[in-house]
Amino acid sequence: MMDTTKSPLTLAAVDLGATSGRVILGGVDGGVLKMKHIARFPNAPLHLTEAAPTDRDSAAESAPAEGLYWNITALYAALEDGLREAVRSAAELRSIGIDSWAVDYGMLRAGRLIGLPHHYRDRRTARGVALVHERIDPAELFARNGLQHLDFNTVFQLAAESESGLLDAADRILLVPDLIAYWLTGTARTEATNASTTGLLGLDRRTWDRQLLELAGTDRCQLAELVEPGQTIGELTASATQRLGADRPVKVTAVGSHDTASAVVAVPFASKDSAFISSGTWSLVGLELDEPVVTDAAREANFTNEGGVDGTVRFLKNVSGLWLLSESMRHWHHNATDAQRSADLQTLLVEAEAVTGQVPIFDPSDERFTPPGDMPGRIADWCREHGLRPPTAQAEVVRSILESLAEAYRQTIDAAEALTGVSVETIHIVGGGSQNALLCRLTAQRTGRTVIAGPVEATAIGNLLIQARAVGEVSPDASLSDLRTIVRNSFPVVEYSPHSAGTGESPAPTNAALI
Template identity: 50%
Template sequence: MLGYVGDGTLRLEQVSRFPNGPVEGPDGLHWDFTALYRHIVDGLAEALRREPGIASIGIDSWAVDYGLVHGDEVLGEPFHYRDERTARGVDAVHQAAPFAELYRRNGLQFLPFNTLYQYAVEERLTDADVALLIPDLVAFLLTGARAAERTNASTTGLVDVRTGEWDRELAARLGLPASVLPPLVDPGDTLGTLRGEARERIGAALEVVAVGSHDTASAVVAVPLSTPDAAYISCGTWGLVGVELDAPVVSDGARAANFTNEGGVDGRVRFLHNVTGLWLLSEAVRTWEAEDGASLDLPALLADAADVTGGVPLFDANDARLAAPGDMPARIAAVIAESGAEVPSTRAAFARTIVESIAQAFADAVATAGRLTGRDVDVIHVVGGGALNRLLCQATADRSGLPVLAGPVEATALGNVLVQARAHGWFGPDATLEDLRRVVAESTAPERYEPHA
């Protein structure tokens, strides 16, 4: 994405889009990082061709997954967080450090694929000089920098939730070599300039600036929070549902509710709960397309789903049995049947059940976030791809009883470029996160959904 910032302008231009999904290898589920990096370099070269005046590059991605580096080499393709190996790591870690203690130290909700569980079963860790999360790995290949951006590092489970620094005592207890933890950097820090082959292929020695490299951290930068008690949902494959805080909440209640305290830009805390989001719908659509041997018209399906009258059964969107790729309609049907409810008989009704179940999970998470933080949540901001799903936004408003403001859709890219622009001083020397959000609010017009009586 190209971002244009300044003089009352905040605009994005899509340069390149490409698929990025899991691939099955002989030892499990991986990312095709080689192809991903090739697409990134090709996209950057095209961006520079379109706009020779690019000031810098910022990189964000999903969290928790990593690549291992030895010398200048990446040791194989990174594992995918949905690979089943992660379950073995949970027992190993909890034997050394029970979850209650982990939560007090790192503030993270239990997710079986958090990085420290992956490290516990990583056989190649001792062969590596350093382990780098995906955006840090891209930055390394582009610039040679070996660093960990702090917001994304907070998702590993190895960062002290109070200090924001590596918890080296915990790492040692888990038997992790100290060398795998690179120096931490903050959003806005300069990582370096393009080097070697990357510089030649892209065509300039562009600067790479650290941003909120966990995509949700960048997305939350661009949430135009309209009130002090607003909640947000960054909705795509996952729905990250929460509120922004100045300090972590690591109470027993927060741990029991499985809420997480992840790092945000400018030292803020993203107090949130991971809810399975549009993954459920996209996997169902993928199964139906395979059955039909043709593409499915998703807008038409959602329009038909909106026309479904009467109640539809709900299921737990966070049911662990729905986490892996596969025949999602069959697995959801089994969960519904197990509850004694009638399984929807049409695709439209099935899609409505999926959307309403996600919306109920969102509403529950918003209510819990308010209870745990003592906030009287008065509005929900939905950003990301889910902001385009009108049925989901309305269902979230109806089930929460709160107005929903949908947009911007490309919040992650906006937050990314705004942090870069601030690093260049384009908003003045003392620009705050609130100043960046004001730029977003003045440049976008969210769609409002009021709850139905």
Template identity: 50%
Template structure:
């Protein structure tokens, strides 16, 4: 099913709580997605800290790709995206250990070591990244095995390596490491030297749309065909932003799942003192665009709270029913700082949110529906603050915000964001990351014509997906 106007590709889309393998069918500019596999993901405690069960994750990926090939034997290529910053170390071509999870506490020591060598203000001029204690350069500083490794590969690049044997670093995800120069888009040699990171541990950078390699060896046998792997926006947010059908040049986006990535798309980075002080980041986008954004803790707060309640009850909670009940909560809504560092680690989230509320002289909600409403409104308040700051820092008057990803299905969150930001919210598509992954592959095959731009791809999204619209209701949201 491959010709000049369309064909079939596979998208591997890995999130912090689950992963999927999707089939993407593109025909004459139209797009269709089919999920063929979904599997769990999450932190696993080891003696030395939190890790990912990457071995199981890779096994699920291969099984999903094999199923995709059974359903569509003419799959033209595979694209891989995932969360950012985490990596695996290779020695003599083999994975040294299961990759660390970004929420592991080892990163705190790494922060001190990095900032002792390079003050944060200087660091920001080099890499343009907001301070997040788990960024890769801090993890490197805390990693006692890095000096013994031949190569460090970010998660999607590690998957690609195991499939093809090719060692590359896709640029959108590499930009989140803190080791890419924000002005040149290349590995920052001066920064590497100051942080005592050997350049040899970092692979060659490659662009979205580039051919990475072809399935070989055991991977080819297990999947069933020598399919090509094409680099996409391998940071999942970069792929998601590809699929945001921007309503205007002043539209903002929120890619909302475990995290809420709140920002605007720019042609050039903003590395002013004001941007640094506001903790805004300049991450790489597809086609050299800049994702100027701020990380806000997203639905992690809600999912961790619900998980704690389910453990307490010994039974599953219907989230849609809980959210519907939360919409009916009346009166003043208690709010907390969704980005409070005390809420970053897993475990006992309701008690820790209650502690944050009490420390801020806020009443702790008594019922679960009221507690849920507080969580959702607090996330929305954080979104609204980040949107306001993004507009100020870029001189843009934001006139709409697109919420894509799983958060676009949360009607309470979408309406609360519209109310608190006082701009219309356009919700969807929910599968933005997989769509962006598929579209970049399709463009690489020429299925959108020889001169297809990001705007061409977004026009295809706009034709296929009608967003839900939430208008701000005005007044005091509570």
């Protein structure tokens, strides 16, 4: 629900996702959050030829390889354009908050960016895993940082950078939203919820772990001071103020700068016995807790303990998400005739719902599905390797993906219950996947639990609410429960019963929201 009337829109959320970015204005009026989309822009990775990674002491020449990078300068230019339009639309703009995907970073020297940031899907990370695990046992690593094992965790990426010698040139490392904030304000800070995804924080979530920094080879680089959501990072520099057309400096406020941290703020939890699924490119499936769970069982189940807003813990597991659909669509469109390209995802979802035959259930977290490429072909390969008939028609592939995601959600929530003792009765799906009615219904049916879908714009909503509390549009003493009351008052949700096709009607989805 986007209402652009009456209430002054005084806050700007910059929400950077793995495939696109947005600038959204917002403001709280009478206990209701009003929002207006200002700009949307693509965020596509760059495939660049480079030497294959080798040991820094090796004299052997490397054959050319391909690296995957973020086009961070183009992304920054696009978000500045969006902020410029935000300033024109909101004469009383008071604050800007920035969130993005996790783990990736820029390396700087004397305040200048050194090269383009690597994309977390770049294949160099496997070498970093081997390097770190040579220095610390995986069980001890989990006991120190509480993070699930993902090959692209920052600790592994930095170890690969260190071995290559690239870190020798850097004196500062900033995560993506912190880098954007630095370019806007000239102040280097690292927001705590995003820092918690790096694998370099201790379990207290308030301090960098010096031993882990040394293991990753980052002890020579300066990591920025940690800042909590709601604190001020800085004000726009004079040049940024001028470029954006503002008549005075605007402050940049730390929000839950890991996009999932902001999204969870906007989950309208029905009770403490509720799980969340932040559904987008990735699916983040888990519980909001007061304390981390670092048992051997949690490590073996590959759960993570990430910092949430107001000292909470996001106990969750990364499950591959709608990336599987978007990559399948990209592959089909690339190889299609003009007539075939006219079929959009919404059409395929209708056809997928009509599929009556059995489709294979595959493991969406298999590492083969992480890099870009021919996703339908990889699904077919997985099925053949496991003695299953691969899906053939496009609608069957879509149905197989959604059934597999729903089954992965069930397994993850069942495991979270066993690990925490929480009995989950309700599942909240927020983000783009909440508009995918078929995915929501399948999740309710496979998990045997009620699914509450929405709000769609959870990340931007959480971003704006933290800013609203920081600038006094809501009480500075407002709790997360208070903020979630605003969410319930502002945005519709759709309920899906495990025993029915669902109740109510969801807002008309768009392809962009679905993937």
